[in-house]
Amino acid sequence: MSVVGEFTVPAEAFALGESLDVDPSLTVEFDRLVAHSRDWIMPFLWVSAPEDAFEPFEEALAGDPSVEAFEATDAFPGARLYKMTWCREVARVVDLVLDHEGAILEATGQSGEWRLRVRFGDRERLGQFHAHFKNSGDVALHQLFSPSEPHSGTFNLTPKQRDALLAAYDAGYFETPRGATATELAEGFGISQQAFSQRLDRGIDRLVEDALVTGDPEGGT
Structure with a gap:
């Protein structure tokens, strides 16, 4: 194993x-x-x-x-x-x-x-x-x-990427209209807006790759 x-x-x-x-x-x-x-x-x-x-x-x-x-x-x-x-x-x-x-x-x-x-x-x-x-x-x-299970529920995210994605989700960043800006979220992490956006983008990239590209094609619609 x-x-x-x-x-x-x-x-x-x-x-x-x-x-x-x-x-x-x-x-x-x-x-x-x-x-x-x-x-x-x-x-x-x-x-x-x-x-x-x-x-x-x-x-x-x-x-x-x-x-x-x-x-x-x-x-x-x-x-x-x-x-x-x-x-x-x-x-x-x-x-x-x-x-x-x-x-x-x-x-x-x-x-x-x-x-x-x-x-x-x-x-x-x-x-x-x-x-x-x-x-x-x-x-x-x-x-x-x-x-212990496929992908172990982490989708190969780093801890920082997972934290950024969860913070963005909780703050309504992915809603329309947005509940928070990347600049506001970045301030909570003590990093620049560009650094936060890059961390978020890399996390989304890993999620898509793991869940959709390498995931189960019959897992849902």
Whole structure:
């Protein structure tokens, strides 16, 4: 039976060891985590931060040994999308997942550490991946579980995406006329309107993909 583990690891054991702690409010999240080629891994990185934090963050990226090259492809108030080229050490961690037929479901970095959510075919393979980080530094396992039903009722949403969707629903954001604006909802999360909208859009994208694209075609109308 497949198993999913959620744990935090120090940034120096994975990526951005010299960049994640430039500002405590800075949060990074990989846009897509499916890697089909070891030469093109996790190419896009969303960064949410105050506007004055991006310059020191990019200066840190330029000297970060886990990064070979980077380019800001999109810029919004409080958020930017970067195209990343990683060093071999980061690729080696991804290799470890792929070699054991695993998938990184979520990777979010903040304040010098990463929170990873990884799925493997069984506990032994997950244990081998976990052991890699234990040898590299501090690691904290927060949750270990196996799906008890299709999609486990989460539709592969991250906790932040789920919270954003629930807040939007409760506030009447999806009603016509809207009961709340994205700006008002963003204030409740302490992030920019653009960052909240991106989080909401990625959550909706995952819901549609999981419920409609990969869901049961006879599940209803």
